[in-house]
Amino acid sequence: MSLVVQVIVTGLAAGGVYGLVAVGHSLIYRLTGIVYFAFGDLVAFAVFATLLVAAGTAPVSRTSLAPGRFLLALAIGLVFCSAVGAATYVLFIEPYLLRGSTLGWVASTLAIAFALRGMIGATFTRPAYVFPDPIPFDKVGRNGVVSLAGASIQVRSFFVIALAALLAAVAAWTLQRTRYGRALQAIASDVEGARFVGLPVETLVALTFGLVGALAAVAAVAAAPSAPFSVETGTLLGLKGLVAAMIVRFGSPWAAFAAGLGVGLAEAAIDNLRIGDLGLGAQYGEILPLAFALALIAYRSLRAEPDVERA
């Protein structure tokens, strides 16, 4: 029982971040028809930019931070992340979209990913970093850990889950209720129509590239202190979010968020749960969700009518 509770809480906390990345992937796919391979690295970029301003590149000695400095760091990190997201779209993705060149945008989104990874790697030279905690969770419970139904759980996990759900709600609300969101929906359903009625399509899409990165980055920053964070963590975040978005066919924000939670839960369950003597263990936790997604894609494609368009 205690293990189940622990799996659920850690799974949801990880899944919340995946979910927000999935929301971003879905939105971008529906707006432009592309898959943004650099998403996870953009999130990592925001996390590391925040870390740079908050604590520099040296190994972090303190586990907590002054809130003022942290908020400033977060703001700078998010602004940089949004600017890079929007700028890379305008410079390297849109030209290929206009030409209808799939190879072009696949190559440029991957190149952006590796340029960002390399940039972080050249600045932060240690294999992984421990992110300082802006909120003093370690004052709650035993050093930030409470017992719930016999399980020891980091208090931060609840905060991350709540924050992620809140951000997903904000994203869904923005999409449904604001002028900006309705404009995005118009673009998603018919680009030419949207352009025809005078929507500034390019600007709105570029803005969205910036905003979805920042959205996921907030959750990633909140979750970062739970475990050492590395460049690879960011890339995997992007990949898992993408898998979640694929599972729900780049659906609505809530569907994508739920799929992200599902991936997080599956991962935590595979990592920890044992049925009788049978346990898979941690090495399967990352691979099986990916394999499941691949199998699902294959199943759908074999069942569907041919959908081969020009490359």
Added chain:
Amino acid sequence: MSSALIEHTRSALAAGAREARGAWHLRATLAAAVVAAALLAPAVLPLAGRMPDIAAFVYLAVAAVGLTYAVGLAGIPSLGQGAFLGIGAFAEAIARAKGGWPLLPALLLGLGAAAAAGVLTGLATGRLRSAFVAVSTWILAWIVALTLISFPGISGGAQGLVLPQAEVLGHPLSPTAHYELGVALLVLVIVGYLIIAPRAPGLALAAARERSSAAVGLGVPVARFRLGAFTASAAIAGLAGALGVELAQVADPSGYDATLSFKLFVAVILGGARTPLGPVAGLLVISAFSHAAERLGTLRGLPPGRLEEMLTGYGLLLVLGLGGAGLLPAARAWWRRSWGDPARRQAPIRGEPLARVEHPAPLTTRRLSKRFGNLVALSELDLELSPGSVHALIGPNGSGKTTALNLLVGRLRPDQGTVAVGGEALDGLTTRGRAFHGIVGTRQTTEIFSDLTVLESVLVGAGLRRRHSGAFRTLFATPKARREAAAARRRALSALEFVGLAGELGRPSSELSAHGQRLLMLASALATEPRVLLLDEPAAGAGTAELEHLADLLDGLRKRGLALLVIEHNLRFVRRIADKVSVLAAGRLIASGSLAEVAVDPAVRTAYLGRQRL
């Protein structure tokens, strides 16, 4: 008997040699000289200390050129080449280190394992749109990378799998031997690409890459060809991976991460996806980057490899930002601008007149019906198209004309009813199967293969009835394949001569006028040797002179015994060409007969012409 066989073989070989001599030119001599120099380099240059690195580079180049089979030839954005490399490497390493297999079977196992993974991935993703193919192969790359790292039982953990020293005829395989082998393999893979790309299988793949729907319409087995290209690409990677671990004598599980797939894809895009030498150039540039990055990194006291990703990413972004055709195509365009293009000067070749239909046959439909949800698109259509006649199908927009055509060529499946040609039922046959039976249709929108020249576009259609020139036979230029290629070329030239495009053979088809592109579509369809030809608004947007030209062409086809169905809105054109007219309204056939008969039919007047007078 046997002497006749020998004589036959001798003459075939002589013909092959003659053809090869005829095709030999300065560029081939230069290429041969470069290959010879590359093979001799280790004997002349003091490279012994760096040989392992150079040989490893050559193997990586083999995998990168292999990737062009998928990316360049078929247009499949595969991000999983590193995974296939890893699968090949570890299949061979496990067989050698744990199973104690000898060298050759282990290498074949590596190739086979990667090919099998390629077939599975290709089958699973073959019908996806290309964005999803990129995602799926990217996920595959990660699965393989994570599996190798997380399962030391398979991959040998941190030490990797150590291989016994390989011996060939009692001699250990030195890095130099690997280098020679790698260069030979590289040449084979490049020459293979150069042979396939401009011939029937390559043209079919290019057509599928440009306009999948139009290629399917001409009977190209798009899915099979794409699967073949993808599998070849994976198999080449598997072999390169297997040889690579043999060279290193150890299989390192951390060496096949997603970065490797990225690097290979980048090499292809950077160098130019549609040139087999491009990836080699791309890889050279990338290793120059990593060299520079290592220097810079040591200066700044960074751990090795940190700057490499960044510089590779920046370099690729720079090339992509500049326009992104790739290094080699850009260099070639520059060369052509400065020195002129000898390939463009091509003497016009005359084709023979278009032949009569050999076995003319009528096409009949019985009670053909199709509904989309609640909408009845077509209801119980009975139609008969006779050889040597033009049948016009008219009706208001949305009356089911195009649906009828799509049902006839097999693009849609009917809910009920049958289609038969010459008494032979076609139900259940694919578009390709129907094309084999001589039923081909063109689409309403102009669909041309903009990357191909005029002649190449028509060769795609002329390739339908190939039986002995699949990828392998084309690769080895068997006598039958060469004969078929010559016959296909004759058919294509006849079709082009017939529509009047014989003077434009070498022109890119995207440069043709709108009317020229319409004629090109017609010629491509005619090159499949149809008995029944279905044209969806062939005259849309044509001017008066062009309409007259088109009408003359249809007359010519009628005289050659084709059964023609023409969907048309322009009634003046219908009056000029049609022997018989059928009128559809709301999915039902409401009248059939000569245009004069139909025009006075009261049902037609109310349903279609309203109060207008014809």
